[in-house]
Amino acid sequence: MWRIDPTTDEPLYAQLVAQVRLGVAHGALRPGERLPSARELAASLDLNMHTVLRAYQVLRDDGTVELRRGRGAVVSAAAPDLTDVERAVADLAAAARRAGLSTQTTTTLVTEAMNR
Amino acid sequence: MTPAPPPGSSRTAGTEAWRPRARRAMTWSSLAGLLFALAGAAVVWTWRDELPAQVASHWSGSTPDGFMAPTTLAVVGVVAAVGLCALFAAIGITQGAAAATRRITAAGCVWSGAFMATITVTTLAPQRGLVDAAQAELSGAALLATFLLPLVPAAIAAALVPGDPAMPATEAVPDDAPRAALRDGERAVWLRRATGGPGIAVGAAAVALTTLAAALTAEWTMLVVPAALAALFVTMFAFTVRVDAAGLTVRSAARWPGTHVPADEVVRASVTQVRPMRDYGGWGWRTARDGRVGVVLRSGEALLVERTGGRSFAVTVDGAADAAALLNAMADRSRRH
Numbered sequence: 001m002w003r004i005d006p007t008t009d010e011p012l013y014a015q016l017v018a019q020v021r022l023g024v025a026h027g028a029l030r031p032g033e034r035l036p037s038a039r040e041l042a043a044s045l046d047l048n049m050h051t052v053l054r055a056y057q058v059l060r061d062d063g064t065v066e067l068r069r070g071r072g073a074v075v076s077a078a079a080p081d082l083t084d085v086e087r088a089v090a091d092l093a094a095a096a097r098r099a100g101l102s103t104q105t106t107t108t109l110v111t112e113a114m115n116r
Numbered sequence: 117m118t119p120a121p122p123p124g125s126s127r128t129a130g131t132e133a134w135r136p137r138a139r140r141a142m143t144w145s146s147l148a149g150l151l152f153a154l155a156g157a158a159v160v161w162t163w164r165d166e167l168p169a170q171v172a173s174h175w176s177g178s179t180p181d182g183f184m185a186p187t188t189l190a191v192v193g194v195v196a197a198v199g200l201c202a203l204f205a206a207i208g209i210t211q212g213a214a215a216a217t218r219r220i221t222a223a224g225c226v227w228s229g230a231f232m233a234t235i236t237v238t239t240l241a242p243q244r245g246l247v248d249a250a251q252a253e254l255s256g257a258a259l260l261a262t263f264l265l266p267l268v269p270a271a272i273a274a275a276l277v278p279g280d281p282a283m284p285a286t287e288a289v290p291d292d293a294p295r296a297a298l299r300d301g302e303r304a305v306w307l308r309r310a311t312g313g314p315g316i317a318v319g320a321a322a323v324a325l326t327t328l329a330a331a332l333t334a335e336w337t338m339l340v341v342p343a344a345l346a347a348l349f350v351t352m353f354a355f356t357v358r359v360d361a362a363g364l365t366v367r368s369a370a371r372w373p374g375t376h377v378p379a380d381e382v383v384r385a386s387v388t389q390v391r392p393m394r395d396y397g398g399w400g401w402r403t404a405r406d407g408r409v410g411v412v413l414r415s416g417e418a419l420l421v422e423r424t425g426g427r428s429f430a431v432t433v434d435g436a437a438d439a440a441a442l443l444n445a446m447a448d449r450s451r452r453h
Contacts, residue, residue, distance in 0.1 A: 001438055005302040036307045044305035044360035 004045045012047060016055035024064060025082035035073040131426035138212035141277050142205040145222035149229030153197035156233025157190040166244040172252040180252050193236040200228035214427045217403040219274040226273040230266035238262050256337030283424040284380040289447045293384050296441040305360040306442045310433040313414030315399055319349030352400040355411050357433045359443045364421055366411055366431050373401060380450035381424045385443035387436045388420040
């Protein structure tokens, strides 16, 4: 299922990107699986087609999908294994909750660590 | 005759509203089928002085082995057309709750008459002027015409049957139906490809066998049979299933055929287990008893949509529970306008 919530601050294309990455991480999207056409997804979610195409380009640039002429976006065989990351994030979330940190503070810490 | 709905029961009235539409469609399509059959008989009548007293009516290979009087042949054609047409009309009148069912049965009525007329005319046309019907030949072109020509008026009849009018549900989706949790303003779509089952294997085998038969008999025009089968199987072995704010959309991977159930006509969506033979009488795009329509590609899990007007639609697809929950949530939303 694809969801879009226009009332949140997160850009619409980024919401799509996050869902594909999560789907790949959780095994719901397998290597070789074709994503819906940008036109179909845009029509169903009442989005501009360029929003979907932008999401697919971001996913191509980070290697999550391949864009093939005539076949659309296909989940890349080299989809990164996020098992370790998922586990570490679960630990992080638990630790942050124990320390009484807000989601925002935790996100800031993660951003800082990633930029180091 | 339709029993009068009990007073105040809008639901019963809604579920019976299709009956006049079914009777209308079956009436004109039966008349059209009958006209075709009679036109075929009339053509034979105008040839009565040119035909042998006994015409060839059956061939084994290219040698005639069955003979009858031309008038008998014409009468048999009309009687067979009436019988076939009555069968289709009976199905349409008693089970035509969905427009798809009325389309198929109306096409069947017209096809019955056109087919019997064509086969009578193509059988007798080459026998005009013959003294001995044993010399009658059956050409491949005539066979081809017999298969293809009747499909044209049948397709036109199907297109002429009007679709179902919009029938928005008047009642809420039942409380016990599962619903996807959607925040206000959140948009969602569920997309999946429905495939599987014996369709590809059966299709490939049927195409191979009929091709082989055409090759062995060197009757090359009969290659139209595997070609038609291939076209049929291409449209029937994979479908895309989409649930979004508009409702449910199911479309063949070949783009046609397809159908749409608007969210406001969804009474309730659920998961069901389908046995293709027992529940729908086969695989592919099916219309079954009680006007149930289904895209049945394999046995097992299916999304079942109960629709207003006593109709229902099912499609065999993995993850049907998520699809049903989202469709119920979208049906809820459609009631809130």
